[in-house]
Amino acid sequence: MNVIETKAAPAAIGPYSQGRVAGGLVFTSGQLPMDPVSGELRNGDIATAARQVLKNVQAVLQAGGADLNTVVKTTVFLKNMADFQAFNAVYAEFFQAPFPARSCVQVAALPKDALVEIEAVAVRK
Numbered sequence: 289m290n291v292i293e294t295k296a297a298p299a300a301i302g303p304y305s306q307g308r309v310a311g312g313l314v315f316t317s318g319q320l321p322m323d324p325v326s327g328e329l330r331n332g333d334i335a336t337a338a339r340q341v342l343k344n345v346q347a348v349l350q351a352g353g354a355d356l357n358t359v360v361k362t363t364v365f366l367k368n369m370a371d372f373q374a375f376n377a378v379y380a381e382f383f384q385a386p387f388p389a390r391s392c393v394q395v396a397a398l399p400k401d402a403l404v405e406i407e408a409v410a411v412r413k
Contacts, residue, residue, distance in 0.1 A: 294351035297344040298322040301399060307348045312412050314352035318365065318405040319344035320398070329400055334371035337403040338378040345408050346382070354410035356382055364392040365405040375404065 292307035297319065300306055307316040321330040321337035324347070330340040345362075349355055366375060372392070388408070398405050 290352075292316075292348055292352040294347055296324055296347035296351065298324045298327065307352050309352045309412065314349055314354040314358075314408075314410045314412055316345055316348045316352075316408045316410075318363075318407040319348065320400060320402045320405055322400070329402065331401070331403050334366075334368075334374045334403050335378050338375050339381075341404050341406050342378070342382045345406055349408065349410050352410075353412040355413065356410075358413060359383070359388040359408050359410040361389045361409045362391075363407050364390060365395045365398060366392060367395065367398055367401075367403045369394040371403065 290309040291305045292309060294306060297306055300317065304317050307314060319341050321340035322328065322344070323330055323340065324344065331337050346356055366372065
């Protein structure tokens with residue numbers, strides 16, 4: 289198993305890796321809407337937050353030898369399920385049919401009071 293480390297995504301804020309490669313699969317840790325350069329949280333609205341999170345997921349995947357086209361499963365954690373439709377509109381900017389399998393749940397809270405967190409599993413190219 290290999291550890292994924294990239295400056296194109298925010299550094300881990302706890303005792304975990306940005307991602308891991310195991311066999312032919314890439315597993316990302318949950319990504320928050322943090323700008324990887326400034327460390328600033330992009331949390332003004334769900335669309336802004338979702339775009340930043342998906343860019344971070346994309347960066348970790350690329351560092352692990354995968355990309356958004358090879359994602360087989362995502363797990364989405366929303367702070368507010370009322371953001372579901374607006375989130376889906378942004379998600380559809382990054383993923384096209386056939387879409388990955390996905391779970392989407394509302395949670396009581398996320399680190400740094402983020403609006404959304406996403407983790408992904410992808411096949412290496």
